[in-house]
Amino acid sequence: MIDSFDYPDDAYLIGSANNLLVGPQHPPLMKLSKTFDYIKIKDKKLHIGAATPGGKIVSFCKKHNIANFEFVAHLPGTLGGMLQMNAGLKEYEIFNNLHSIRFKEGFTLREEITYGYRKTDISTIAFEGVFEIEEGFDPSKIGMFKQMRSNQPNNPSAGSFFKNPPNDYAGRLIQEVGLKGYQIGGMAFSDIHANFMVNLGGGSFENAIELMQLAQEKVYTKFKIRLENEVVIIDSRYLTKNSGA
Numbered sequence: 240m241i242d243s244f245d246y247p248d249d250a251y252l253i254g255s256a257n258n259l260l261v262g263p264q265h266p267p268l269m270k271l272s273k274t275f276d277y278i279k280i281k282d283k284k285l286h287i288g289a290a291t292p293g294g295k296i297v298s299f300c301k302k303h304n305i306a307n308f309e310f311v312a313h314l315p316g317t318l319g320g321m322l323q324m325n326a327g328l329k330e331y332e333i334f335n336n337l338h339s340i341r342f343k344e345g346f347t348l349r350e351e352i353t354y355g356y357r358k359t360d361i362s363t364i365a366f367e368g369v370f371e372i373e374e375g376f377d378p379s380k381i382g383m384f385k386q387m388r389s390n391q392p393n394n395p396s397a398g399s400f401f402k403n404p405p406n407d408y409a410g411r412l413i414q415e416v417g418l419k420g421y422q423i424g425g426m427a428f429s430d431i432h433a434n435f436m437v438n439l440g441g442g443s444f445e446n447a448i449e450l451m452q453l454a455q456e457k458v459y460t461k462f463k464i465r466l467e468n469e470v471v472i473i474d475s476r477y478l479t480k481n482s483g484a
């Protein structure tokens with residue numbers, strides 16, 4: 240647990256582990272403590288600690304009539320995990336109203352951070368996000384975001400497995416190469432939404448990696464498109480990103 244701006248540099252930081260595939264050869268893991276679970280208004284801006292869960296953010300915005308965070312109601316995770324990958328639903332993204340992020344060295348403005356669709360260049364620990372405040376919490380949007388999820392499976396998963404490539408959908412490509420519903424061991428590409436890799440019971444890390452590689456090979460062979468992971472793999476053999484270092 241990290242409860243100050245000092246942290247070990249040999250461990251990997253996780254949020255609430257919703258977007259992770261953790262293998263047997265993972266580095267030591269660390270988490271932000273409750274010290275970074277807070278939300279407050281200061282100098283007309285919203286200050287949110289990186290360990291704050293999405294549900295708490297939405298409740299606060301509802302209570303204080305703050306707009307633009309309704310989509311977080313259906314996004315499992317903490318603010319830190321959302322900032323790291325610019326999480327969102329369609330065009331509703333966590334960076335939209337971001338003003339700055341507090342890192343160990345101090346605040347960095349949004350303009351100084353490179354970000355795009357489900358990616359940022361954040362490579363160190365975010366301790367706090369500061370957001371512009373716009374009035375007008377819209378409860379009807381919560382239902383709209385719930386509806387957007389109606390084509391997604393309820394089985395355990397890490398959300399969308401691959402990022403959508405430009406002008407296409409990873410789920411469509413996986414389906415086109417015949418892998419929708421395809422199962423290896425206990426893991427499968429869901430027969431409800433092909434870009435959700437689900438654990439049907441007893442699925443292993445190796446099953447997941449085998450499925451991932453199979454989809455990447457088949458999609459590349461047929462479409463010459465390289466599917467890029469949205470899920471972060473934490474295993475020394477495949478480590479895709481290390482925010483903790």
Ligand SMILES: Cc1cc2nc3c(=O)[nH]c(=O)nc-3n(C[C@H](O)[C@H](O)[C@H](O)COP(=O)(O)OP(=O)(O)OC[C@H]3O[C@@H](n4cnc5c(N)ncnc54)[C@H](O)[C@@H]3O)c2cc1C
Binds near residue numbers: 290483
């Ligand atoms: C059913 C389901 C549906 C989902 N749907 C969506 C969706 O529609 N859109 C979407 O964008 N995501 C979606 N996700 C993924 C997930 O909700 C987001 O990625 C979320 O931001 C993960 O937050 P987390 O706290 O669990 O992060 P983790 O999964 O623990 O970590 C994710 C990454 O963030 C880094 N990280 C965590 N905290 C910090 C920090 N303080 N500073 C720097 N880096 C940090 C970690 O090192 C890791 O690289 C879904 C997941 C599930 C399980």
